[in-house]
Amino acid sequence: MSEVRQKAALAKQASAVMNSLTTEQKNDALRLMADALVKEQQSIIQANHNDIARGRENGTSESLLDRLALNENRIADIAQGLRQIVELSDPVGRILEQFDRPNGLRVEKISVPLGVIGMIYEARPNVTVDAAGLCLKTGNAVVLRGGSAALHSNRRIVEVLREALSHSDMPLEALQLIEDADRASVDEMLKLNGLLDVVIPRGGASLIRNVVANATVPVIETGAGICHTYVDESAELEMASNIAFNAKVQRPSVCNSMETLLVHESFAANHLRVIANRFLAANVAIHGCSRTMSLIPEAEAATDQDYATEYNDYILNIRIVANIEEALMHISQFGTQHSECIVTENAGHAARFLQSVDAAAVYHNASTRFTDGFEFGFGAEIGISTQKLHARGPMGLPALTSTKYRIYGTGQIRG
Amino acid sequence: MSEVRQKAALAKQASAVMNSLTTEQKNDALRLMADALVKEQQSIIQANHNDIARGRENGTSESLLDRLALNENRIADIAQGLRQIVELSDPVGRILEQFDRPNGLRVEKISVPLGVIGMIYEARPNVTVDAAGLCLKTGNAVVLRGGSAALHSNRRIVEVLREALSHSDMPLEALQLIEDADRASVDEMLKLNGLLDVVIPRGGASLIRNVVANATVPVIETGAGICHTYVDESAELEMASNIAFNAKVQRPSVCNSMETLLVHESFAANHLRVIANRFLAANVAIHGCSRTMSLIPEAEAATDQDYATEYNDYILNIRIVANIEEALMHISQFGTQHSECIVTENAGHAARFLQSVDAAAVYHNASTRFTDGFEFGFGAEIGISTQKLHARGPMGLPALTSTKYRIYGTGQIRG
Structure with missing residues (x-):
């Protein structure tokens, strides 16, 4: 059995226990x-040094190496993030609806965990802890x-976290890390x-894109944002x-930043x-339309391709x-339904x-940058x-739950 | 442009109007x-006769032909189904949450239509009307x-419905039927x-299975049910x-019927x-386990394959x-998380x-057959x-909605 399947099976077994903690x-x-x-x-920072050294050998840019780097301050912040998750209210086990049927059945709709979540992400190791905690x-x-x-x-972070779980009531198999670096493990x-x-x-x-195109498991798609600000006449x-x-x-590098400014002509x-x-x-x-270029000679010509690009950079259409x-037509054509x-x-x-x-978030007189779970x-x-x-939009803890119906009867059968 | 893409594009255009009806x-x-x-x-029954005649030529079973057949009574029932949908409360436009942030932003979470829904279904023409209405x-x-x-x-039903829409405020392009019978149109x-x-x-x-395996559009999976009843000692x-x-x-033919009866030994x-x-x-x-066979000689031996089969028939494990x-282990191994x-x-x-x-629905002392939107x-x-x-579980009208956040500001920017 492959590493992926084996670890997912262990996680699924553990999820039966997780469900009733x-x-x-x-x-x-x-x-x-x-x-x-x-x-x-110290052992985490040591392991991180190996990643940094390998990244430098492979010619990784300094800005990416900086995102990858861990030090005592960053680890303290990451641990603090976990403690903040502790403070949040638990979205599991809530009675969301409750009703009685004419035949005497009582129906309750309860929030439950989703079960086993697969998280696929890129280089920043803080995501490992954050995703595990959530x-x-x-x-x-x-x-x-x-x-x-x-x-x-x-690998070292997950070792440390699983060791910690072995001293808790939570099954350590509920936390799995796929170590196979081959792209096939994602597929x-x-x-x-x-x-x-x-x-x-x-x-x-x-x-x-790869996840959406290839997953048969249900996906929660996150991320892409071509966001607009429309400045009206008034x-x-x-x-x-x-x-x-x-x-x-x-x-500019984040999904809720603006890519295109639409301005009323007057x-x-x-x-x-x-x-x-x-x-x-x-x-x-x-990058401007022709009328923008006549007012702002510094602008270069904007193409439809520009309007369809998430720059994540110091470039503005x-x-x-x-x-x-x-304005509405432009947003309908080029927006990604984000903010x-x-x-x-x-x-x-x-x-x-x-x-x-x-769109997930529509604003009157406020910056699109507020589309964020913390904000x-x-x-x-x-x-x-x-x-x-x-x-849709920023997802807090309830987005990681599903529901189930509990039905209480006294021998009811369907006629 | 293919029929599928062209009609989906028309539907998407129409959805912008639908959203504000x-x-x-x-x-x-x-x-x-x-x-x-x-x-x-009469014209619908006429068209239906063509389908029935073609089905009979192709050797379709009488029971399937019966599911396909329309007559005046059935059409009256189908029309009545639409009128029942009229009576249901509209799940769109509800304020689901509302909160003020310390910076003065007011955030509202509103229910909105999903947008454009693709329905892929089999032979019964009443589904055409039902799905359109919902x-x-x-x-x-x-x-x-x-x-x-x-x-x-x-084809005739949708012609009739679109003709009706042309006399309403609803854009008729919001209702599209793919007529291309080739499987490629589904893909x-x-x-x-x-x-x-x-x-x-x-x-x-x-x-x-085909839809789940091949869709890149998000899917709501419905249907499969290997449901159990566990009869406890008491x-x-x-x-x-x-x-x-x-x-x-x-x-027996429906998804919430029982496939396996689990019985405490005493x-x-x-x-x-x-x-x-x-x-x-x-x-x-x-089909029974070995102990069942010793009590019920009429039983034949049940295999793991039997336990994993949705019979939809007069067969019981x-x-x-x-x-x-x-009992819990058996359900965890063979259940499909239905009822x-x-x-x-x-x-x-x-x-x-x-x-x-x-599972979507768990019952105490009542038949699993109650897992049903009407029930x-x-x-x-x-x-x-x-x-x-x-x-999860029976889906009423709210399952066909999404949400969006409306944020009201007075010039707030992110610090």
Whole structure:
């Protein structure tokens, strides 16, 4: 039996126990995990040095090496993250609905763990701990498949966490790490129907595309975001400028940052120059429609390909539109249903935009950067779902649960 | 462009309008659809005769031809089904959550249509109307792909329904029928990410397996059910006998019927003979474990393959177990997480069974046949989900909705 299938089977066995742990048992296990990470930090940092050294040999960029690197401060932060998960309320075991039928049957709908979650992610080793903590807190078993660049770090981290679990009521087999660095191990995970209940990819666009294209296990798709800010005719200049600037520049590399600014033509005639100056001063390259180019000579021509690109970088498309309809059409054509914003003082336009734009999060007069589990007050974030099934937008702990019906009878049969 | 892609694109365009129809506009459209079916029934029956004639030429069994056949009574029932959907409350546009953040942002979570639903189903033409009614009522556009055996009927029905929609506020393009009878048209639907938001298969096991194996569009899996009834030591004989008999015999062809009866050894020693007699009198063939065979000589030997088979027929596996643990292990090994029942007077055993069995519906002292949207009081049933994501168990109208977050700001940006 392959490593993947064997570990998934162990996780599935463990999930039967996980399902009936109390909140306190789960929290105790998470606290032991946090303590162990700090206690064993030297061996983790040692393992991480191996990853860093190998990455440097392979010519990995310094910025990627920095994302990969662990030190005492970072491990303390990671352990602190686990302790924060302990504080969150347990979404499992809630009675979500309850009703009696005319035949006397009592029906209860209860929240339960999903079962076994497959997590497929890239290099940052903090995701290993974060994903483990979120899945175990919600009573799920988890099969982790991290990027090969962090394999030594992940292996040592999971050893430490499993050692900690062996002193808890939680079965250590509920936490599995796939060590096979071959891409085939991912492909095998994606087809493990019956052992995995869901696969959640966390990472770049190509990782997610591969998972969506090849999984037969249900997937929660996360990540891609081509987000727009539409500045309407009646927008206040300062507010519009601040929101647009924040949405692009505060952290361009993330999915809820803006890629395209849509501007009403009369607002553009009066104010686009001053807004563009602010972007240019922040070294943001502007790709513009022809009308934008006539107002902002520094812009280069934007193509449809540009409008369909998630830059994740200091590049911004600007398109001038005649009215809100044109803005809505552009978003419908190029948006990825992630986060979309209108800046306007016109309440009717705001209501129309929020009603008709089909996206996980639609904003009136606020930056799209707020699409985030922590910003929404969930206390955690598994990811931001960009699909419409199961969960949409920022996912907190309840996104890692399913439901079951319990039916209490006194001998009822169907007539 | 292929028929499939072209019609899905039209449906997607229409879904933007569907999304903002009022409940009354949707109900008016459904009423017009119901009226039109009755008014045009002769042409529908005519088209149905073509399907029946072709089926008879192809050697289709009389029981399948009966499922395919339409007459005035059946069309009246189908139209009545649409009128019942009108009466159901609209799950779209509800504020599911609402909270204010410390920075002043107001966040609302609203129920919205899924968007465009692909329905892939087999021969019964009533599914065409039922699926259309459920999807349109929930503000979704729908692309129907019925079985080729019902193509003439489906084509005429959809013509009639679209004609009715042309007199309503609902865009007729929200209702699409794929007429291409080639299997390739199904495969194409399964990969239409970006046009279809979800695919729902309704039909036999091989249809569903194909959809799950090949879809890249998210799927709601329905259907397969290997359901068990466990009769515990303390069960009351009459109740146990009635529940087991009902679960197997009342309608063996459906997914919530019982395939395997698990019986505690001391109950079996006293009562299995009388229960088995009742099944045998109803022409149910018994496949039994070795201990069952020694008590019930009429039984033939049950294999693991039998335990893993959804008979949908007058065949029953009986296995004698030493205790509840053995029953739980059997269900964990062979169950399909659909519907499972314990018959017992022991409250502790009942609680343990309902807690630890991982299934969409778990019963204490009632027949598994109640796993059904109508029996649960939902007033409709899209199907019974056997997966854990999005919806589990009988699905009513809310299963055809997603959510979006609306965020109201006053210029907030992220720090």
